[in-house]
Amino acid sequence: MKSIANLSMSAMLFIAAACGGGATGPADGGNVKVVATTNIVGDLVRTIGGPQVELEVLMGPGIDPHLYKASAGDVRRMSSAQVIFYSGLHLEGKMSEILERIGERGARTVAVAECVPEEELIESTGFSGLHDPHAWFDVGLWSEAVGCVAETLADLDPEHAVEYRERAEAYAAELVALDDWVRQTVEALAPEQRVLVTAHDAFGYFGRAYDFEVRGLLGVSTTAEAGTSDIQGLADFIVDRQIPAIFVETSVPPRYVQALQEAVRARGIEVKIGGSLYSDSLGDPGTPAGSYAGTVRANVKAIVTALAKPGQMD
Amino acid sequence: MDIFGDYTLRLVALGSAVLGATSGALGSFAYLRRQSLLGDAVSHAALPGIVLAFMLTGSKVPLVLMLGAGMAGWIGTLAVQVVVRRSRVPYDSALGIVLAVFFGFGLVLLTHIQKFPNAAQAGLESFLFGQAASLLRRDVVTMAVLGAAALLALVLLWKEFKLLSFDPDFAASLGLPVRRLDGLLTLLLVVAIIIGLQTVGVVLMSAMIVAPGAAARQWTRRLAPMVAVAAAIGIFSGVTGSVLSSYIPRLPTGPTIVLVLSVIVVVSLLMAPQRGLLWRSLRLGVLRTAPDLDPVLMHLYALSHQHPDDPDHGHSVAVIRTMSPPEAKVDAALEQLADRGLARRTADAGWAPTPIGRREAQRILDREAGEES
Amino acid sequence: MNESQVWALEVEDLTVAYADKPVLWDIDLQVPKGVKMAIIGPNGAGKSTLVKAAMGLVKPVAGEVRVFGKSRESAEGQIAYVPQRSTLSWDFPTDVIDVVTMGTYGRVGWFRRCGAAEKKEAEAALDQVGMSEFARRPIAALSGGQQQRVLLARALVQAAPIYILDEPFQGVDAPTERAIIEVLDGLADDGKTIIVVHHDLQTVPEYFDAVLLLNVRAIDSGPVGDVFTEENLRLTFGGRVGVLAASGAGGV
Numbered sequence: 001m002k003s004i005a006n007l008s009m010s011a012m013l014f015i016a017a018a019c020g021g022g023a024t025g026p027a028d029g030g031n032v033k034v035v036a037t038t039n040i041v042g043d044l045v046r047t048i049g050g051p052q053v054e055l056e057v058l059m060g061p062g063i064d065p066h067l068y069k070a071s072a073g074d075v076r077r078m079s080s081a082q083v084i085f086y087s088g089l090h091l092e093g094k095m096s097e098i099l100e101r102i103g104e105r106g107a108r109t110v111a112v113a114e115c116v117p118e119e120e121l122i123e124s125t126g127f128s129g130l131h132d133p134h135a136w137f138d139v140g141l142w143s144e145a146v147g148c149v150a151e152t153l154a155d156l157d158p159e160h161a162v163e164y165r166e167r168a169e170a171y172a173a174e175l176v177a178l179d180d181w182v183r184q185t186v187e188a189l190a191p192e193q194r195v196l197v198t199a200h201d202a203f204g205y206f207g208r209a210y211d212f213e214v215r216g217l218l219g220v221s222t223t224a225e226a227g228t229s230d231i232q233g234l235a236d237f238i239v240d241r242q243i244p245a246i247f248v249e250t251s252v253p254p255r256y257v258q259a260l261q262e263a264v265r266a267r268g269i270e271v272k273i274g275g276s277l278y279s280d281s282l283g284d285p286g287t288p289a290g291s292y293a294g295t296v297r298a299n300v301k302a303i304v305t306a307l308a309k310p311g312q313m314d
Numbered sequence: 315m316d317i318f319g320d321y322t323l324r325l326v327a328l329g330s331a332v333l334g335a336t337s338g339a340l341g342s343f344a345y346l347r348r349q350s351l352l353g354d355a356v357s358h359a360a361l362p363g364i365v366l367a368f369m370l371t372g373s374k375v376p377l378v379l380m381l382g383a384g385m386a387g388w389i390g391t392l393a394v395q396v397v398v399r400r401s402r403v404p405y406d407s408a409l410g411i412v413l414a415v416f417f418g419f420g421l422v423l424l425t426h427i428q429k430f431p432n433a434a435q436a437g438l439e440s441f442l443f444g445q446a447a448s449l450l451r452r453d454v455v456t457m458a459v460l461g462a463a464a465l466l467a468l469v470l471l472w473k474e475f476k477l478l479s480f481d482p483d484f485a486a487s488l489g490l491p492v493r494r495l496d497g498l499l500t501l502l503l504v505v506a507i508i509i510g511l512q513t514v515g516v517v518l519m520s521a522m523i524v525a526p527g528a529a530a531r532q533w534t535r536r537l538a539p540m541v542a543v544a545a546a547i548g549i550f551s552g553v554t555g556s557v558l559s560s561y562i563p564r565l566p567t568g569p570t571i572v573l574v575l576s577v578i579v580v581v582s583l584l585m586a587p588q589r590g591l592l593w594r595s596l597r598l599g600v601l602r603t604a605p606d607l608d609p610v611l612m613h614l615y616a617l618s619h620q621h622p623d624d625p626d627h628g629h630s631v632a633v634i635r636t637m638s639p640p641e642a643k644v645d646a647a648l649e650q651l652a653d654r655g656l657a658r659r660t661a662d663a664g665w666a667p668t669p670i671g672r673r674e675a676q677r678i679l680d681r682e683a684g685e686e687s
Numbered sequence: 688m689n690e691s692q693v694w695a696l697e698v699e700d701l702t703v704a705y706a707d708k709p710v711l712w713d714i715d716l717q718v719p720k721g722v723k724m725a726i727i728g729p730n731g732a733g734k735s736t737l738v739k740a741a742m743g744l745v746k747p748v749a750g751e752v753r754v755f756g757k758s759r760e761s762a763e764g765q766i767a768y769v770p771q772r773s774t775l776s777w778d779f780p781t782d783v784i785d786v787v788t789m790g791t792y793g794r795v796g797w798f799r800r801c802g803a804a805e806k807k808e809a810e811a812a813l814d815q816v817g818m819s820e821f822a823r824r825p826i827a828a829l830s831g832g833q834q835q836r837v838l839l840a841r842a843l844v845q846a847a848p849i850y851i852l853d854e855p856f857q858g859v860d861a862p863t864e865r866a867i868i869e870v871l872d873g874l875a876d877d878g879k880t881i882i883v884v885h886h887d888l889q890t891v892p893e894y895f896d897a898v899l900l901l902n903v904r905a906i907d908s909g910p911v912g913d914v915f916t917e918e919n920l921r922l923t924f925g926g927r928v929g930v931l932a933a934s935g936a937g938g939v
């Protein structure tokens with residue numbers, strides 16, 4: 001079975017390369033051809049790359065990167081790109097083989113989340129030796145990835161190296177300001193109110209950076225199936241700690257959280273669904289949540305509003 | 315016992331029980347009509363229906379998706395009939411083809427749909443192996459209503475379905491609308507399948523259809539008990555699987571239910587009285603006449619036919635000796651036959667076969683006749 | 688022959704094809720009431736197909752079937768069918784009395800259960816074929832002859848005017864064969880019409896009044912004495928049919 005998968009993947013790569021042309025050196029006409037896997041990474045690359053990059057993002061808004069399988073068209077796009085930026089740390093769980101292959105064939109692949117120094121990453125509880133990949137919700141940490149992207153682009157396209165670095169610096173500063181804003185905003189909640197219950201464990205870094213206790217139903221990857229014991233345990237937790245709101249996510253089916261809500265209701269407590277958080281994806285382009293900064297703001301506002309006591313947020 | 319004190323467990327167990335009952339009952343008929351593979355084909359064929367239902371309506375409501383699944387499954391059965399009728403492809407190959415083509419198409423659609431914004435929210439991939447823990451109250455209500463309707467139809471048309479499964483030609487000769495009854499029974503099977511898709515998923519659903527009936531057949535001799543036992547096995551597997559997966563963390567519910575069911579099937583095949591493998595080998599060991607006992611039994615049987623109205627009429631050892639070759643140890647053979655209950659001494663100091671011995675002899679005759687033809 | 692005589696079963700221009708190959712070609716047959724007719728022919732002659740077409744189990748490409756002068760479709764319940772034993776799955780979980788009771792399903796109607804009346808009829812039919820002690824026996828435990836008798840009892844329960852039996856003597860023991868013939872004779876004496884797909888040339892003159900010789904086409908049909916000749920059998924079976932002399936077929 002695996003050899004058949006290997007064979008067909010090689011075939012796809014071969015065909016895609018034949019159609020797509022090589023990926024060496026800066027393209028004439030100035031634009032660096034870049035592919036980004038998730039739209040979070042895409043947003044970062046777009047901000048730093050500016051008009052000098054021709055960017056294609058594989059996953060649109062609302063798409064779950066844990067489950068995403070690359071199509072033949074995606075492989076074609078990746079083969080004809082000069083660099084592929086992906087999130088890494090096995091976030092794109094079903095694409096790791098393809099990315100490896102493409103890397104072997106000489107294309108440049110950069111795992112953005114792996115640009116963060118390892119000691120700052122959170123160890124994954126479920127999978128030993130691996131890390132929680134959802135690093136972008138610690139705004140401070142994410143700004144360390146900025147330099148990575150800039151250097152890669154500068155390397156590929158020395159002509160515009162200066163512009164990349166300038167934009168990177170400006171963006172890093174923006175992110176520092178955003179980080180401060182988040183810290184200030186969450187001050188509105190008392191420490192015991194800062195409990196975040198979501199569909200899967202996407203907010204570990206958020207919790208660590210901004211002092212939230214975080215519980216996800218599905219664990220670090222959405223490929224797992226929640227068992228009834230997980231729902232029972234979490235329902236008991238919610239009742240114990242009198243948590244006012246739980247959250248669905250835009251890229252994950254809401255059913256599990258709804259089941260959780262029903263379980264809590266059966267224990268006599270009404271917990272409301274505090275809103276839909278952007279966890280593994282940004283919002284729709286063209287809306288305020290279409291950019292990384294906009295997404296972070298939207299998330300934080302939703303979290304704080306839902307967890308606050310009535311009248312607290314005036 | 316406080317096992318069912320928990321709401322979520324109660325809900326999942328109830329949903330699984332509904333699934334077990336309907337798939338067990340309706341799967342029994344599929345088993346008897348030798349259509350077990352059809353259940354497999356319909357389950358797999360349901361996948362593109364689920365995805366298409368989402369693509370066309372944008373709805374994530376399970377009922378809508380299940381209707382899509384049902385229609386695709388139903389179309390799958392029609393496709394099988396068309397293939398069989400219009401080509402030389404035999405029935406089981408046609409089932410395999412439809413299964414593979416539809417399921418493959420479903421997988422293609424799943425990959426394609428990834429690009430749709432917010433498609434991930436529909437959780438369509440979870441229909442592959444089920445997502446029992448996320449059953450909501452309204453899901454279980456839907457399942458229960460559909461299941462009850464299917465079982466009611468089964469009860470109302472019980473004798474017609476029984477005759478259809480045993481002898482469709484005779485049914486037609488009585489004037490029963492065999493085509494339509496067949497279609498209805500298949501439809502009920504499709505309903506049973508779509509009830510289960512949320513719990514055990516497309517890939518495992520065929521086990522829920524085939525296994526309870528196969529297991530139940532080993533324990534029963536009439537149809538009503540068989541269907542009842544199959545439903546009971548289904549319910550038991552569903553509830554036990556739910557309970558187990560709720561106490562052992564990270565154990566997915568759907569596969570656990572199927573595992574419990576598999577254990578029951580294996581036990582049934584081995585241990586059931588009369589039909590079980592262990593039983594049969596034990597019985598054969600005791601009853602099986604050694605090759606040199608068979609001829610003596612056959613002679614007894616033949617002799618007894620001369621006096622069909624007088625089962626106590628024995629024949630002397632001497633007569634049997636003359637019928638046998640000189641080296642045959644007739645006396646010892648008769649003693650051994652008596653030990654095994656196949657022959658007995660009669661009041662007139664002769665030997666006669668017992669009813670069991672008669673039956674055994676007839677069976678040997680039938681077997682030999684069957685081998686010759 | 689009386690032109691206004693109503694035939695029990697009449698087949699006109701019947702043609703049945705299977706995947707473009709003709710299985711029955713242009714069959715004409717008149718079966719008078721109260722007669723015992725054998726259908727004789729080699730393998731693949733279309734004998735089973737003919738009786739199935741007569742009951743509407745198989746759709747003809749052309750031709751008509753009439754039962755007592757009316758179209759076949761309106762003749763529900765007029766024909767009691769005893770199919771070939773080998774086509775049934777005898778491992779089905781049921782017992783003898785249950786199978787026999789199935790013959791009443793056409794009358795009992797939708798949504799209703801079979802009651803005491805049906806049970807009595809089934810028991811009477813079982814008695815008629817000599818299988819009363821086997822009522823509760825699972826059908827998986829029956830011998831070939833016993834199976835055949837059960838199927839016959841099932842047909843008797845319908846109390847229909849026409850009986851069609853497909854190879855009823857195939858693989859049954861002599862006592863069963865005698866018992867079945869006795870029942871059929873009794874039915875014929877009561878004015879029932881009996882049509883049997885038969886395989887044993889030896890017994891045709893003894894058991895039957897009339898015969899149809901079939902090999903995709905109808906070779907000949909009519910009273911046994913007239914039709915069951917060496918010449919006809921040669922036409923039907925093509926080649927030597929050695930059993931003729933012994934069977935006492937009337938010769939030319």
